[in-house]
Amino acid sequence: MSLQTTLPYFARPDLLESVTRLLLSGANVTLFAPRRHGKTSFVRYDLLPALHEAGWFAARIDLWRNRENPELGLVEGLEAVAYATPPRSALMRPMNLSSLRATFKVPGVDIQGNWSPATGPTPHPEASLENRLANALHLIAERGTHSLVALDEFQALASKGSDNFVAAFRTVLQDVEGRLSVFFTGSSRDGLMRLFNRSRAPLFRSAESLTLPNLGDAFVDSRADYLDEVAGVKVDRDALKLFFPRLCYTPLFLNEIVRIMLVRGTADLDAAVREWYRAKFDDEYAHWFAALQDVESAVMVWLATSGQKTVYSEEAREAMRQYIEADAVPTTSRVQTAIRRLTGEQALEPTGVNGEYEISDQGLQIVLSNAVNQDLFKTCGSRRAA
Numbered sequence: 001m002s003l004q005t006t007l008p009y010f011a012r013p014d015l016l017e018s019v020t021r022l023l024l025s026g027a028n029v030t031l032f033a034p035r036r037h038g039k040t041s042f043v044r045y046d047l048l049p050a051l052h053e054a055g056w057f058a059a060r061i062d063l064w065r066n067r068e069n070p071e072l073g074l075v076e077g078l079e080a081v082a083y084a085t086p087p088r089s090a091l092m093r094p095m096n097l098s099s100l101r102a103t104f105k106v107p108g109v110d111i112q113g114n115w116s117p118a119t120g121p122t123p124h125p126e127a128s129l130e131n132r133l134a135n136a137l138h139l140i141a142e143r144g145t146h147s148l149v150a151l152d153e154f155q156a157l158a159s160k161g162s163d164n165f166v167a168a169f170r171t172v173l174q175d176v177e178g179r180l181s182v183f184f185t186g187s188s189r190d191g192l193m194r195l196f197n198r199s200r201a202p203l204f205r206s207a208e209s210l211t212l213p214n215l216g217d218a219f220v221d222s223r224a225d226y227l228d229e230v231a232g233v234k235v236d237r238d239a240l241k242l243f244f245p246r247l248c249y250t251p252l253f254l255n256e257i258v259r260i261m262l263v264r265g266t267a268d269l270d271a272a273v274r275e276w277y278r279a280k281f282d283d284e285y286a287h288w289f290a291a292l293q294d295v296e297s298a299v300m301v302w303l304a305t306s307g308q309k310t311v312y313s314e315e316a317r318e319a320m321r322q323y324i325e326a327d328a329v330p331t332t333s334r335v336q337t338a339i340r341r342l343t344g345e346q347a348l349e350p351t352g353v354n355g356e357y358e359i360s361d362q363g364l365q366i367v368l369s370n371a372v373n374q375d376l377f378k379t380c381g382s383r384r385a386a
Contacts, residue, residue, distance in 0.1 A: 007223070007226060007255045007258065007259070008222070008226065009041060009045045010215065010218075010219050010222055010251065011045070011046055012038075012042055012046055013046075014213075015042065015046070015210075015212070015213065016042075016046045016047060016050055018210065019031070019047060019183070019210070020047075020050060020051070020054075022208045022210075023051075023148065023181050023183070026178070026181075027181075027207065027208045028173075028181055028182045028183070028184070028207040028208070029181075029182075029183050029184070029207065029208050029209075029210060030154075030184040030185075030186070030207050030208070030209045030210065031183070031184070031185045031186075031210050031211075031212055032185075032186055032187075032209070032210070032211050032212065033185075033187065033211065033212030034187055034248070034250070034362050035187040035360075035361060035362065035363075036250050036251075036252040036253070036362065036363065037212055037214075037249070037250055037251065037252075038212065038215075038251050038252075039152065039185045039187070039212060040060075040062070040152055040185070042212070043060050043110075043150045043152070043183065043185065044060065044110060047150065047183065048060060048110065048150070051148055055144065055145050055146075056144060056145065056146045056147065056148055057140070057143035057144040057146070057147040057148070058111075058147070058148045058149075058150070059081040059109065059110060059111045059140070059147075059148075059149055059150070060109070060110040060149075060150040060151075060152060061074060061077035061078060061081070061108060061109055061149060061150070061151055061152065062077070062108030062109070062152040062153060063077075063108075063151060063152060063153045063154060063156040063157065064108070064152065064153045064156060065077060065108030065109075067156065070156035070157055070162070071129055071157065071162060071165045072129065073108070073156075074133070074151070074157070075129050075132050075133050075136065077108060077109045078133065078136035078137060078140065078149070079132065079136045080109045081109060081111055081136070081140055081149070082135070082136040082137075082139035082140050083136075083139070084111060108152075129165065130164075130165065130168040133165075133168060133169060133172060134168070134171075134172045134175075137149075137172045137173070137175075137176055137180065138172070138175070138176060140180060141176040141179040141180040142179070146179065146180070146181065147179065147180045147181070148180070148181045148182070148183060149180065149181075149182055149183070150182075150183040150185065151182060151183070151184050151185065152185050153185065153186060153187060154184040154185065154186050155186040155187070155188040157169075158188075182207075184207065187360075188346075188349055188360065214249035215249060215251055217241055219244075219251060219254075220237065220240050220241045220244055220254070221237065223240070223254060223255065223258045224237045224240060226258065226262075227258060227261060227262060227267075230262065231261075231262050231265055233261055233262065233265060233266065233267050234267055235258075235261060235267045235269060236267065236269060239269050240254075240269060243269065243273070246366070247366060248362045248365070248366060250362055250363070250366075253276075253363065253366070256276055256280075257269075257272050257273060257276045260272040260275050260276060277367060277370050280363060280366075280367050281367045284363065284364075285363075285364055285367060293338065293341075294324040294326070295320060295324065295330050295334050295335060295337075295338040296338040296341060296342055297323075297324075298319075298320035298321075298323040298324050298330070298338075299311055299320065299335065299338050299339065299342060299348075300342070300347070300348075300359065300364075300368060301323055301368055302316055302319050302320055302323070303348070303357065303358065303359055303365075304359060304364075304365050304368030304369040305368065305369050306319065309351055309353070309356035309357060309358055310355055310356050311335055311339060311355065311356070311357055312332055312335060312336075312355050314329075316335075317329045317330050317332075317335060320335070339357060342357075343357070346360055347359065347360055347361070347364070348360060
């Protein structure tokens with residue numbers, strides 16, 4: 001359902017100016033935004049091309065390319081960048097913009113320019129991850145006048161088991177300071193905070209933190225313009241602008257709804273929204289939601305529909321009892337068990353306030369809170385209780 005290859009990218013020149021100003025000052029940068037708000041697109045289509053044009057070497061690595069082992073995923077991504085062979089012209093001057101956006105053939109790794117797979121030395125198979133990490137970063141730092149690595153979903157390294165690896169990463173970054181910059185992105189504010197708070201090296205403390213700003217009316221107008229230009233569909237722009245906040249300002253979701261109107265050839269926004277809600281639930285969440293235990297599903301529905309973040313209050317537990325149609329209110333320990341499992345699956349994350357949580361995936365939050373699907377969720381809850 002993703003439309004990134006169909007709808008035109010909406011550039012963010014103001015954000016690009018802020019980020020490049022910080023990078024040119026010598027700072028590393030951390031950019032936070034919920035999933036699907038356009039962090040990766042900004043890196044791919046704004047940041048990397050701009051830095052490449054300025055003569056920097058720039059690459060992006062997605063730490064979610066190996067969620068089970070993000071340390072290995074990061075090292076393999078860095079090695080794909082470090083051992084790639086540059087075109088001869090890149091050794092003397094920045095490449096022409098027409099040849100930007102070539103993608104290195106490794107999932108989750110993008111390199112700006114026409115780079116080829118490694119033909120020279122490769123990492124020793126018995127080397128430790130920390131040594132491979134250091135060698136790769138040092139090679140990348142030597143790529144040009146200055147190098148940048150953008151690390152998507154950096155909070156993947158937030159687990160306590162990654163402490164030694166993160167410490168080694170900090171040490172190498174200090175060694176290449178002044179030659180290599182890092183652009184961290186993350187969709188979990190809690191994960192990033194835990195990672196950076198444990199990482200006390202000056203290089204982490206000096207990273208400048210930014211929050212991805214929400215897109216506004218100009219973005220909505222660009223989608224309406226696209227509908228009109230491509231299909232002659234004249235959507236109600238004011239209605240579209242009023243609806244965008246209900247999508248938590250998520251550009252991908254608005255693109256998906258615009259795509260429905262484009263395919264249908266109709267400007268009926270309400271019909272497109274209903275179809276989007278149903279398809280979103282059926283395609284992405286129905287199987288997962290149906291597999292939840294009764295209190296787990298009740299916790300999710302409570303957080304999505306109540307407007308509150310607390311899960312242990314009497315009001316919250318009474319609402320959960322009504323949802324699962326149980327005789328007794330769920331005990332605090334049962335709710336705690338559900339919370340533990342849901343946070344472990346990254347469906348929920350703590351807000352930083354004791355006993356308060358929020359749904360990690362805004363798409364799930366939106367679909368669960370949508371009245372169109374409430375009867376379906378009630379049926380699921382009753383079936384589990386039975």
